[in-house]
Amino acid sequence: MAHQRICVFAVILVWGCLASSSYHTSVAPPQDLQITDPGLLGSLDVEWKPPLNVQTFNECTVKYKFEYRNAGDRDWKVIFTRKLKFRVGFDLSRTAEAKVQTLLEGRCTDDVEVQSEWIHATFQVPLQGKLESEVKDFHCIYHDWEYLKCTWQPGLLAPRGVHYGLYYWYEGLDHAEQCDDYIQDHGINIGCMLQNLSQAEYKDLTICVNGSAAATLLRPLYVTVRLQNLAKPSPPEGLVVSVSGSEELRVTWSPPGGETPPQCLEYELQLAEDRGDAKAAWESVSTQMETAFTIPRANQSRVSCVRVRGRTNNFCADQGFWSEWTQECFSVSRKEDKQLFILVPVILSFSCSLIIFMLIGQCKKRSPAGKPLPSSVGC
Template sequence: MSHLGMALRRLCALSVALLWGCLASTSHRKAVAPPQDLQITDPGLLGSLDVEWKPPPNVQTVSDCTVRYKFEYRNTGDRDWKVIFTRKLKFRVGFDLSRTAEVKVQTLLEGQCTNDMEVQSDWIYATFQVPLQGKLESEVQNFHCIYHDWEYLKCTWQPGLLAPRGVHYGLYYWYEGLDRAAQCDDYIQDHGINIGCMLQNLSQAEYKDLSICVNGSAAATLLRPLYVTLRLHNLAKPSPPKHLVVSMSASEELHVAWSPPGGETPPQCLEYEVQLTEDARGTKAAWASVSTQMETALTISRANQSRISCVRVRGRTNIFCADQGFWSEWTQECFSVSRKEDKQLFILIPLILSLSSSLMVFMLIGQCKKRSPAGKPLHASVGC
């Protein structure tokens, strides 16, 4: 009985110690204050907003612990938060200004003062919304951009459904490195209305967020602006490959070789698709596809020994340089490839046709000479 009593006393002592530990931990956790004065400001950079806060009070007195912050942000409607762990008190991050920007931040404390346990404060929140003017149907439609040959960006759009006649559209853009937002200086027009823009010299914007706003103005009508954030490398479209050469070996293997397209597209960033068909004359030709990564040559076994093949190649940015991209147009070359034993036949047929034509012309001229009056020149004419 005494042993049982001692065990119970020990169990009670352990329970009391755990309870005090939990209370102490809870008390310590509540003592960690969150940051203060969380603010969001718009510097006029088309979606890049400045978020800043102040440290919690008395943080300077904590000398034996590290103070960090967990900063999260997203647009309303996004499923996930983007997370940053930092010791800074200010960040510039990108948002879609057509939706509300949401941010939150908390204090993280860790070190000797917390027995090397990370202690978190409560969250503080802030939101930001640009006052949206005009109805949604007044916003431009079918906005689409392609980064051609990694040289220039072409963006096009159509007027909004509620846009009146005489509307004027302007495209503005910004990326990290520009002091302020810039306006397009090379517009594409249709009947005097800006429906597109060509942007050059964007190499400094590659692999960065490119913020774009297309704003419209019209007399006595408010139009809603369009805000988008692009990544140029995911919009790249190269030109078709060049110098396509197709040949056949004695062992009936088809060799296909080409050169990378021109422009500024990095050759190491390209993948290719090669297509081969046995009947290019038909409108519903069956194409067989073969893909390559960066290689610019391919060997294909021709087991069916067919006489005619059409070969074409196209390229796009590969997964090592972009998450997505646009395929180039196909090369236009179409080749007739013959088996070696058939080549003499393909050479003889044009030769026989040529000799036959010459013989017919000779006989025709002879007949015309017989019919031509003496002393008059002979003219080549139909029916002599």
Template sequence: MALWQLYALSVALVSSFVASSSSSFYHTAVAPPQDLQISDPGLLGSLDIEWKPPPNVQAFNECTVKYKFEYRNTGDRDWKVIFTRKLKFRVGFDLSRTAEVKVQTLLEGRCTNDVEVQSDWIYATFQVPLQGKLESEVQNFHCIYHDWEYLKCTWQPSLLAPRGVRYGLYYWYEGLDHAAQCDDYIQDHGINIGCMLQNLSQAEYKDLSICVNGSVAATLLRPLYVTLRLHNLAKPSPPKQLVVSMSASEQLHVAWSPPGGETPPQCLEYEVQLAEDQGEAKATWASVSTQMETALTITRANQSRISCVRVRARTNIFCADQGFWSEWTQECFSVSRKEDKQLFILIPVILSLSSSFIICMLIGQCKKRSPAGKPLHASVGC
């Protein structure tokens, strides 16, 4: 047999094998899951999603059956994705918008020649009945997690809120059996406009679901639903014990202590600001940032006078996606150059010597003018 004939035969055999494998792959199919359902257990946005396996799952005992579960709120750009072998999940949604979920079956193993086979998607949505007009929802809802110790949330009554409205804040996070109500409200003229929540350490790095609703006779008010992450709302107190000194080589040394409270020291970053006066020019601020360190040595590039040094703190990127800066330390330290300090010491000495010389000269003049033999009184002539 000629060489080209052997080559043609081998190509035909390989093509036949590939076609046979492809045929077995394309003939392996899997059905989507069944009975996708969404239920609300009353946890302010955490919904239960469950489904049943596809009807023909028993036929694939040589393969692994998994599910690709995706969810989002209507209006979100991206889906959140979970790969699982479970048949039930509890995930958080914004109940002011429609919840959307979808699931498909994934099949892979010997029965598919180790190629992943995907079923069609099945879909479901959920929407709580929203009462009242959108304008009846509370306004300017805002929360800060102070010193990782307590959460302070505030809001303003809606534009459509009638007199006598009563607002309530409810919250839930994983670990609570049921939604709880705020027991420490902030009031303005008898109306609840805020809430203080203590002992939330178990809720850190979890979804904290909050609902603020209002009630008043004969009027429907729309509730506000939000989901928070405490570590992204943290605001520490200002750093403490700020100490500023200047070395002989014109290096500025700034040191401080971490703020109080329960803020983890390893979760803090700092910003140091210097106000520099350059002659008659207006003071300008220069900033220096540092991660976790509580001391800085700054080499001054000019001979300007440092009129103020201050420090503030914030949760760093290792512990949060974002956070609030603390207030600045209140002290302002005026740090002068070495020659300025020498001048500050010399000027009073020179003034003192000059004053003494002038007084002596005046006393001498008075003595010359005084008649002979008469005493000189301090009250006369001087």
């Protein structure tokens, strides 16, 4: 009995020592978390230093869990890393928030992950002017993957003589650059045309529109966009409608011009059906990546017009703008119209033959004296 008690006590002691050893293995959080602004319109540098006791964990791997977001966002963006510095994008119109903790795992923790406490940091650009002074109706379209056109309207509190400037930056530029091709209305900048942005595709493009006016502070606007999600192609080209041997309608077209990658396009095809006295209604019949479509024989007799438009497909972008519709149109007669079309020439041909026959008969008639009839007869 005493022997059993000793064994049980020994097992408890060993388990307690192991649990105590694992429980007391801890790691300090990182040090000196800082957020700084390098002047890149929302791309901020976040960096920290290793924890004080990191050198004591030679048999373990030290990593960091880094999370960041803008104030008001529900979710944090998470990065697991061994680095001590990151450049990440924020909306500078709201407070930037970041936090980081140390993760320790290996032989020194019996392969159990140990987490430190979090350390936090925030960053806020001093926002000048009232919110109503910020430009409104800001809108950008990436036309044909060739140029970006952004437009806006002056803020509600913007005074006369306001001067607006657009600045932009993306990874690869050494510093933020200013627009050099403004769109104006009565001498006020209300838009900008940006060329040669192919290097910014599939990257965060940060934009700032700020304004200045005498004795008035204006709120700047900060926006981060992805060019491929703003793309709008030109309408498809070369729309051709033909009838096949089986009397099916074959619709073909070509991708639009410009720099839009053909493999990044999808198309919507619509038909207008003639419904007698009712106004023809457009009906979408296909959304596809191919540039051809066949209308079955059973349906083609009701088609009065075809049109096609295109946009960037979901393999190349999260969203995009539809192009304008093609302008080409054609007419397809209904079956009864075809029968009438065939019948009318037959009637006309028969009538003309009868008239000609009668005229020839009159021409052969002679006067009683055997002389030809006067020329006024008209033969």
